[in-house]
Amino acid sequence: xxxxxxxxxxxxxxxxxxxxxxxxxxxxxxxxxxxxxxxxxxxxxxxxxxxxxxxxxxxxxxxxxxxxxxxxxxxxxxxxxxxxxxxxxxxxxxxxxxxxxxxxxxxxxxxxxxxxxx
Numbered sequence: 717x718x719x720x721x722x723x724x725x726x727x728x729x730x731x732x733x734x735x736x737x738x739x740x741x742x743x744x745x746x747x748x749x750x751x752x753x754x755x756x757x758x759x760x761x762x763x764x765x766x767x768x769x770x771x772x773x774x775x776x777x778x779x780x781x782x783x784x785x786x787x788x789x790x791x792x793x794x795x796x797x798x799x800x801x802x803x804x805x806x807x808x809x810x811x812x813x814x815x816x817x818x819x820x821x822x823x824x825x826x827x828x829x830x831x832x833x834x
Contacts, residue, residue, distance in 0.1 A: 717753065717770050717775050718753055719753065719754065722741065722742075722743065723740075725741045725759070725775060725777065726740070727739040727740075727761035727766055727768075728777050728779060729766040729779060730779055737761060739761040739763025740761070740762045740763070741759045741760065741761055741762070741768070741775075742759065742760060742762055743757055743759060744757070744758040744759065744760045744767070745757050745758050746758070746770065754770050754773065755770075755772070755773050756770055756772070756773075756796075756800045757769075758770065758802070759775055769781060769805075771796045771800060771801070772792075772795040772796050781802075781805060782805045782808060785809050785812075786808060786809065786812045788830075789809060789812045789813050789816060790816060790827045791827040791828075791830050791831050792809075794827070798810065798813075
């Protein structure tokens with residue numbers, strides 16, 4: 717994630733059907749490259765204190781991070797080391813990863829297409 721994009725990002729958090737929080741995000745912790753790009757880390761909303769991971773240089777700005785990771789386990793596991801998955805989601809993520817079929821499916825093609833976009 718480029719640090720120059722941080723001021724443009726807003727919190728997507730919603731609660732009880734309320735509109736999007738839209739609070740500013742700040743970096744709580746990060747692993748940066750020499751050029752100061754963020755490879756992994758955590759974003760926190762200054763308004764509602766929601767927390768979002770940065771994985772493989774991509775901020776995961778979704779309401780339900782765990783569900784997102786479980787639905788995209790193949791694509792995420794191809795790009796992200798297991799240790800980089802936030803501890804709170806890691807056990808469920810690893811369980812979902814173990815349940816993946818080893819055969820090549822059409823879903824694999826879709827995962828590869830999505831990864832190519834990153």
